[in-house]
Amino acid sequence: MEIEKILLGQSSEKAYYVYPENSMPGSEAFSICFNGGYLNGEKKCLGGKGISGYHILTEGSLMCTYNDGRKIKVEAGDIFNCETEDRVELEGKAGIFNMIMGNGVRGFIRTFKLNGKKMMRVGEGVGESYIAFIGLNGTFTLEYEGKKFCCEKDSAIIIHAEKKEFGSVMLTADGEDISVAAASGVQLLKHDFGKFIGVRFLERSEGYCKARLDIQPDHMNPIGTVHGGCLFTLADAVCGMAASSIGGVSTTVDSHIQFLNASFRPKYLIAESFPKKIGRKIRSFCVEIKDDQDKLIATVDFIFYSLQD
Numbered sequence: 001m002e003i004e005k006i007l008l009g010q011s012s013e014k015a016y017y018v019y020p021e022n023s024m025p026g027s028e029a030f031s032i033c034f035n036g037g038y039l040n041g042e043k044k045c046l047g048g049k050g051i052s053g054y055h056i057l058t059e060g061s062l063m064c065t066y067n068d069g070r071k072i073k074v075e076a077g078d079i080f081n082c083e084t085e086d087r088v089e090l091e092g093k094a095g096i097f098n099m100i101m102g103n104g105v106r107g108f109i110r111t112f113k114l115n116g117k118k119m120m121r122v123g124e125g126v127g128e129s130y131i132a133f134i135g136l137n138g139t140f141t142l143e144y145e146g147k148k149f150c151c152e153k154d155s156a157i158i159i160h161a162e163k164k165e166f167g168s169v170m171l172t173a174d175g176e177d178i179s180v181a182a183a184s185g186v187q188l189l190k191h192d193f194g195k196f197i198g199v200r201f202l203e204r205s206e207g208y209c210k211a212r213l214d215i216q217p218d219h220m221n222p223i224g225t226v227h228g229g230c231l232f233t234l235a236d237a238v239c240g241m242a243a244s245s246i247g248g249v250s251t252t253v254d255s256h257i258q259f260l261n262a263s264f265r266p267k268y269l270i271a272e273s274f275p276k277k278i279g280r281k282i283r284s285f286c287v288e289i290k291d292d293q294d295k296l297i298a299t300v301d302f303i304f305y306s307l308q309d
Helices: 193-197 228-244
Strands: 002-007 014-019 032-040 044-047 052-066 071-075 079-082 087-101 105-114 117-122 129-135 140-144 147-151 155-161 167-173 178-187 199-205 208-214 250-259 268-278 282-291 296-306
Touching: 002 014, 002 147, 014 155, 032 052, 032 129, 032 178, 044 052, 052 105, 052 178, 071 079, 079 087, 079 105, 079 199, 087 105, 087 129, 087 178, 105 228, 129 140, 129 147, 147 155, 193 199, 193 228, 199 228, 208 228, 228 250, 228 268, 228 282, 228 296
Parallel strands: none
Antiparallel strands: 002 155, 014 032, 032 087, 044 087, 052 071, 052 079, 052 087, 105 178, 117 167, 129 155, 129 178, 140 147, 140 167, 199 208, 208 268, 250 296, 268 282, 282 296
């Protein structure tokens, strides 16, 4: 397990960590990059390279304008994402930390409050994992096998673990209510059936995911409605992403779909996943699928089991 401390620079283009080293976003070898810095009122664009990203503001505020017309304002501590087909224009004055992911890497950024000591298990059974810890409003210490790394403002601690390489790290707060951001990614296989049929993720946050499927002739059944298997694949893709956002990678152990209305040749479908109950290993979710007329087409209940050690 490799652990290193990095200093967050003053440049909005600085890359702090790239794996594999010297690979470029969009290349076949590229897996993940942590970068960021400061924007001082100039405009900056993210996305547009067939990669995805998760982003958190360390200070200040930004207006984010997406290529599909969405506009959101983000403040210090807020997290936003940029999917593979998104292009986002940023404008404002802010510090930003980015996690840029290549094909096959699934990742999220979460925040939590640190008081005293907190033991965390790091590592994944399904692939190589990467995690960056950033102190947003104070200092903390990360300890692993007798080695200590102090994380002050404008620095981060990055851990890279091989597949099935697990370890326990101790985080100790230097003060009360230290806000810590954890940007974590895991390398999965590059096969993705949901992406193959056209599922596109729109919004993601902890426990929530929203996706869109633009309907093509191959999605239809012989009677002119969207095929039930297509509906279920859309639900499974969006719900799997929401379940994994809680931490680690999850697998479906039970599901049940209710077909409520026939979907006759819609332009697109929108699926949203919401948590019902989150346990240490078992995670229960519900998905709602609506058509371009906002008609509820189907609901799907899922139970997932977390594969994280």
